Amino acid sequence: MAKSAWPEANRRKQIGARIARHDGPPKATGAARYAYDMNPKGMLFAKMLQCPHGHAKVISVDASAAEAMPGVAMVLVEKDKDGEFPATTFDGAIIATVAATTEEIAEEALSAIEVEYEMREVITNDREHGLVSGRAAETGDAATVMDGAEVVSEGYYGLPTITHCCLESHGQVCEFRDGELYIWPSTQNVSGYAGSVRTAADLPNEKIHVDVQYMGGGFGSKFTAGPWGTACVEIAKATGKPVKLMLDRAQELKSAGHRPSNFGTVKIGLKKDGTITGFHSDVWGTNGQGRFAQRAMPYCLKEIPNIYTRSQGIVTNRGSVQAWRAPNHPQAAYLTMSALEDAAAKIGMDALEFLKKNLVFGDVDRKDYWAEELDIAAEMIGYASKAHPRGDKTPGNIKRGIGISFHLWGGKGGASACDLTINPTGTVGAKIGSQDLGVGTRTCIAQVAAETLGIPIDMITVEIGRNSYPASGASGGSTTIGGISTSTRDAATKALNVIMANVAPGLNVAPDKLEAWDGRIQEIGNPSNGLSWQDACKSLGQMALTKQGSNPTEDGTELTTADVGGVQMAEVSVDIETGIVTMENFVAVQDIGLIINEKLAESQVHGAMIMGVTWALYEECVYDATTGKMLNPDMEFYQLATLGDIGNFQVKLMDGEKYQSRGVIGIGEPPAISPGAAIGNAVANAIGVRVPELPLTPDRVLQALNEGGMV
Amino acid sequence: MSGKTHVQTTINGEHTDFLCEPRQSLLEVLRDVVGLTGTKEGCNDGNCGACTVILDGRIVTACLVLGVEAEGAEITTIEGIASGGILHPIQQAFLENAALQCGVCTPGFILASKALLDENPNPTEHEIRFWLANNLCRCTGYDKIVRAVLDAAATMQEV
Numbered sequence: 001m002a003k004s005a006w007p008e009a010n011r012r013k014q015i016g017a018r019i020a021r022h023d024g025p026p027k028a029t030g031a032a033r034y035a036y037d038m039n040p041k042g043m044l045f046a047k048m049l050q051c052p053h054g055h056a057k058v059i060s061v062d063a064s065a066a067e068a069m070p071g072v073a074m075v076l077v078e079k080d081k082d083g084e085f086p087a088t089t090f091d092g093a094i095i096a097t098v099a100a101t102t103e104e105i106a107e108e109a110l111s112a113i114e115v116e117y118e119m120r121e122v123i124t125n126d127r128e129h130g131l132v133s134g135r136a137a138e139t140g141d142a143a144t145v146m147d148g149a150e151v152v153s154e155g156y157y158g159l160p161t162i163t164h165c166c167l168e169s170h171g172q173v174c175e176f177r178d179g180e181l182y183i184w185p186s187t188q189n190v191s192g193y194a195g196s197v198r199t200a201a202d203l204p205n206e207k208i209h210v211d212v213q214y215m216g217g218g219f220g221s222k223f224t225a226g227p228w229g230t231a232c233v234e235i236a237k238a239t240g241k242p243v244k245l246m247l248d249r250a251q252e253l254k255s256a257g258h259r260p261s262n263f264g265t266v267k268i269g270l271k272k273d274g275t276i277t278g279f280h281s282d283v284w285g286t287n288g289q290g291r292f293a294q295r296a297m298p299y300c301l302k303e304i305p306n307i308y309t310r311s312q313g314i315v316t317n318r319g320s321v322q323a324w325r326a327p328n329h330p331q332a333a334y335l336t337m338s339a340l341e342d343a344a345a346k347i348g349m350d351a352l353e354f355l356k357k358n359l360v361f362g363d364v365d366r367k368d369y370w371a372e373e374l375d376i377a378a379e380m381i382g383y384a385s386k387a388h389p390r391g392d393k394t395p396g397n398i399k400r401g402i403g404i405s406f407h408l409w410g411g412k413g414g415a416s417a418c419d420l421t422i423n424p425t426g427t428v429g430a431k432i433g434s435q436d437l438g439v440g441t442r443t444c445i446a447q448v449a450a451e452t453l454g455i456p457i458d459m460i461t462v463e464i465g466r467n468s469y470p471a472s473g474a475s476g477g478s479t480t481i482g483g484i485s486t487s488t489r490d491a492a493t494k495a496l497n498v499i500m501a502n503v504a505p506g507l508n509v510a511p512d513k514l515e516a517w518d519g520r521i522q523e524i525g526n527p528s529n530g531l532s533w534q535d536a537c538k539s540l541g542q543m544a545l546t547k548q549g550s551n552p553t554e555d556g557t558e559l560t561t562a563d564v565g566g567v568q569m570a571e572v573s574v575d576i577e578t579g580i581v582t583m584e585n586f587v588a589v590q591d592i593g594l595i596i597n598e599k600l601a602e603s604q605v606h607g608a609m610i611m612g613v614t615w616a617l618y619e620e621c622v623y624d625a626t627t628g629k630m631l632n633p634d635m636e637f638y639q640l641a642t643l644g645d646i647g648n649f650q651v652k653l654m655d656g657e658k659y660q661s662r663g664v665i666g667i668g669e670p671p672a673i674s675p676g677a678a679i680g681n682a683v684a685n686a687i688g689v690r691v692p693e694l695p696l697t698p699d700r701v702l703q704a705l706n707e708g709g710m711v
Numbered sequence: 712m713s714g715k716t717h718v719q720t721t722i723n724g725e726h727t728d729f730l731c732e733p734r735q736s737l738l739e740v741l742r743d744v745v746g747l748t749g750t751k752e753g754c755n756d757g758n759c760g761a762c763t764v765i766l767d768g769r770i771v772t773a774c775l776v777l778g779v780e781a782e783g784a785e786i787t788t789i790e791g792i793a794s795g796g797i798l799h800p801i802q803q804a805f806l807e808n809a810a811l812q813c814g815v816c817t818p819g820f821i822l823a824s825k826a827l828l829d830e831n832p833n834p835t836e837h838e839i840r841f842w843l844a845n846n847l848c849r850c851t852g853y854d855k856i857v858r859a860v861l862d863a864a865a866t867m868q869e870v
């Protein structure tokens with residue numbers, strides 16, 4: 001019997017290989033069809049009218065002029081379940097949706113809708129502690145937490161709300177046919193999506209057919225249909241026509257998800273030799289109207305002997321929050337790692353030495369990894385020759401500095417099922433109700449199936465993206481790769497065992513003495529006693545063989561685990577006359593267990609680092625305090641890093657038996673955690689003062705220099 | 712509602728006529744009228760580069776060009792880059808260098824890179840970064856895109 005455990009390193013050809021993505025050609029030729037690209041015949045274009053005020057009550061909506069316009073099929077006015085207009089608590093709340101035969105008519109109809117608002121008090125300021133308070137969470141004893149400290153370092157740090165800004169906005173196309181719903185959404189949750197439109201469709205899940213072959217980024221914001229998705233379904237149901245509703249860029253930035261802000265003071269108690277004795281944090285921030293919890297403090301160093309934390313939400317008229325790549329971790333990392341380097345600077349100790357000394361307080365599962373990774377990252381960035389005490393003393397206005405951060409994440413595979421079919425000709429199909437956010441899901445499934453069956457990867461056809469396939473969890477928490485690789489391995493192993501049982505008698509050996517290798521089924525240790533894969537598959541006769549595999553596996557074999565760590569170091573230069581921060585070098589060292597595809601894994605780390613440069617230096621949702629309007633809902637003023645802004649990147653994925661034996665672990669989120677902290681620390685190291693709040697825009701840098709008396 | 716205008720163009724080497732309203736952008740025309748959905752929309756206001764096409768030899772953001780302005784123009788979209796099922800060296804280099812993830816920005820990057828290499832077959836890394844700075848990507852890693860364009864330039868010089 002073949003076993004589902006991962007093969008030994010010398011028995012791997014596909015797993016760990018640097019294979020180009022299978023979804024590449026359709027994407028690079030324009031053939032890939034995303035939700036936005038679906039244009040079923042007779043389709044209506046739907047557009048939404050959003051509340052332009054930060055906080056208001058809708059008194060009346062008059063859509064009669066819009067409804068009367070030629071080409072307008074329907075106007076759907078938002079009502080809550082009691083039939084009342086819902087309260088609008090942020091700039092971008094939906095008031096009504098119009099569907100018309102062209103986009104232009106839909107837009108004209110929107111402007112013909114008359115809405116009467118009653119203004120309410122607006123609060124967008126989330127920087128002031130205790131402004132408007134949600135429930136506070138508290139741990140430890142504030143009064144005694146600094147007892148025994150010889151030095152206390154204290155600082156204020158913060159990061160504003162940002163958005164996901166997926167290049168493909170949220171939305172979908174849908175159509176009712178013969179009483180069933182066909183839907184092409186942009187989602188990271190193929191198998192679970194039907195649940196969020198079931199009520200609007202008034203259909204059971206099995207009559208809702210979800211199809212997502214390609215999607216343009218989610219980063220945590222595309223798990224459910226959202227109010228626009230349900231409006232789209234309601235209109236399709238009422239009109240009997242296909243409907244497309246995609247958010248425009250302004251709507252996307254205002255209403256499709258934010259990452260919560262975090263601001264706070266952090267105190268670190270120390271011995272003069274650099275040993276941490278206590279940690280005190282008081283953090284607040286906003287989730288818009290939602291609940292706020294920053295429970296990840298102190299980040300990574302959970303075993304500090306004396307800890308006090310407090311976190312409190314501020315309810316504001318800002319857009320609602322959606323999970324943002326590694327929820328809460330980037331903020332906690334920024335607040336903690338900034339405070340740690342400030343503490344090191346306060347006692348005049350080298351930051352790297354200080355962090356290594358205090359790794360004794362690190363999370364037990366990862367502190368050894370961090371120690372190793374800190375050394376590797378230091379080597380890669382040239383720490384020994386470049387590091388200097390805080391404040392670059394080189395003459396002139398360009399100052400260089402290095403900053404460090406480290407992080408942790410889970411990443412164990414989520415629930416997944418795979419149907420693997422072996423055809424009598426030897427070709428193989430794998431079906432999973434998972435999705436490819438751009439990470440290379442299809443390619444990884446093909447690699448695992450090919451490896452397990454010992455055949456070339458081009459014999460495998462992979463189908464994903466439909467909820468008619470075996471259910472697989474949403475892509476969140478970096479759970480996809482562990483889930484799909486396990487279910488594929490499990491299914492392929494089960495199917496292989498049938499083939500082996502079929503051919504074993506003819507080879508005169510027990511099935512458990514057989515292996516699948518090099519396109520053959522052969523006796524272990526006696527490869528000449530065997531037959532080609534194709535011949536072996538003929539044993540199936542006329543019928544294809546399908547087996548289902550799953551994560552978790554039925555027999556309890558663990559092919560995926562959790563708990564990764566990573567280290568990042570950034571080197572920046574700062575012009576102290578203009579305040580402009582330039583990325584020079586950025587190094588990421590990351591452990592991820594058994595790597596399925598090194599090229600794609602590396603690409604994930606790169607993407608995370610760029611996102612990190614972006615939120616460290618540029619990104620911020622800016623709101624007007626009086627009206628509550630978001631002032632930068634476009635890609636001109638909601639700035640993303642460009643190709644010219646990122647400097648040089650180096651990525652090191654930890655590999656070797658020690659890591660591989662942990663099984664497969666997800667990689668999407670962990671490298672997105674540390675960038676802000678590493679870059680912020682690099683800037684402090686360069687200019688000699690802390691710039692407390694991200695993004696590190698020129699005005700903030702200059703202000704910090706002025707206040708710190710540096711210029 | 713205004714009437715429609717008859718526009719004659721050459722798209723990817725083929726003579727293409729279409730009817731469009733004067734207010735429709737070239738992006739909308741390509742995607743919804745001509746049915747070439749490979750050209751993507753990221754922002755619809757000229758800031759992301761996802762809709763980049765080559766119009767009479769120059770790169771333009773199709774969201775900022777009106778359909779009627781394309782009268783008499785030669786347009787290349789992503790659908791016209793590969794020929795006869797063979798990927799263009801730039802497309803090949805994007806695949807090999809893992810220079811794409813979700814792929815929404817990719818058509819724009821490939822068109823912009825093609826226009827660069829048509830004009831400057833041997834660009835420096837700095838020139839590539841400068842030229843492509845109008846194209847935004849949220850997922851991938853710009854670094855990989857720079858490597859891809861350098862590789863493509865090298866391959867194209869060999870041929």
Ligand code: FES
Nearest residue numbers: 753754755760774
């Ligand atoms: S869609 Fe044209 S530049 Fe963004």
Ligand code: FES
Nearest residue numbers: 812813816848849
């Ligand atoms: S690959 Fe997704 S935006 Fe570039």
